[in-house]
Amino acid sequence: GQNIDQPTEMTATEGAIVQINCTYQTSGFNGLFWYQQHAGEAPTFLSYNVLDGLEEKGRFSSFLSRSKGYSYLLLKELQMKDSASYLCAVRNFNKFYFGSGTKLNVKP
C-alpha cells in the first residue's frame, strides 16, 4: 500500500519562510514531487527529488531523505499568491500517489 502524510493546514506571514513536511511509506520509489494547487484548479508542478539532498528553484526548495521516507518543501519570501494547497506525491514506477495536501494560508 501507499501511505503519504502531510499536515492538513498551516498559516504563515507574508515575507516569512515556511516548511511543509511530508513522510511516506510506499511499496516502491521512483521520485518525490511537489505540486501546488489553487482551489478549483489543476495542480502545477513545483519540484522533483529522486536523490537525497536539497533541490533549489528560486523561492522554492525541496529536500529528500530516502532512508527516512521524508521530504519537505521550503517556501521563502512568502507572497499572498502562495496561498494554496501543496501536494506531496511519490512516484512508484509510472504511477503517482498523492498525499492529502497541506493548505497554506499566507497572511499580511
Added chain:
Amino acid sequence: GAVVSQHPSWVICKSGTSVKIECRSLDFQATTMFWYRQFPKQSLMLMATSNEGSKATYEQGVEKDKFLINHASLTLSTLTVTSAHPEDSSFYICSASDRVNTGELFFGEGSRLTVL
C-alpha cells in the same frame, strides 16, 4: 511544459445518465494517461491508468464497469461515468507526461461533475 486539455470543465447531469470526459495531450503523444478524482478538501486519488491501445488498469476499489476508460489514440483518453449517482459528484482530473527522465505529470484543467 507539456499541455494537457480536458473537456468539459463543468457538467451537471441527472442521476442514472452517463457522462463522458475527454482528455487530450495537445503537443505530445501520451501512451499512458492517468485519471484522478478529488473530493472537496481532499487530495487526488488515482483511479486508473489509461493505456493506448489496451485495457486500462484500475486501482483497488475502483469499479471498472462504472468508470469506463478508452484510450483510442496517442493523444486522447476518455472517461465515461456510467449510470451516474450523486455520490459520483467530484472533480475528475486527467494527467500525462512527456518527460522520460523525471516523468513529472502535467494535468488537465479538471472536470467538475455534479449529479443531481
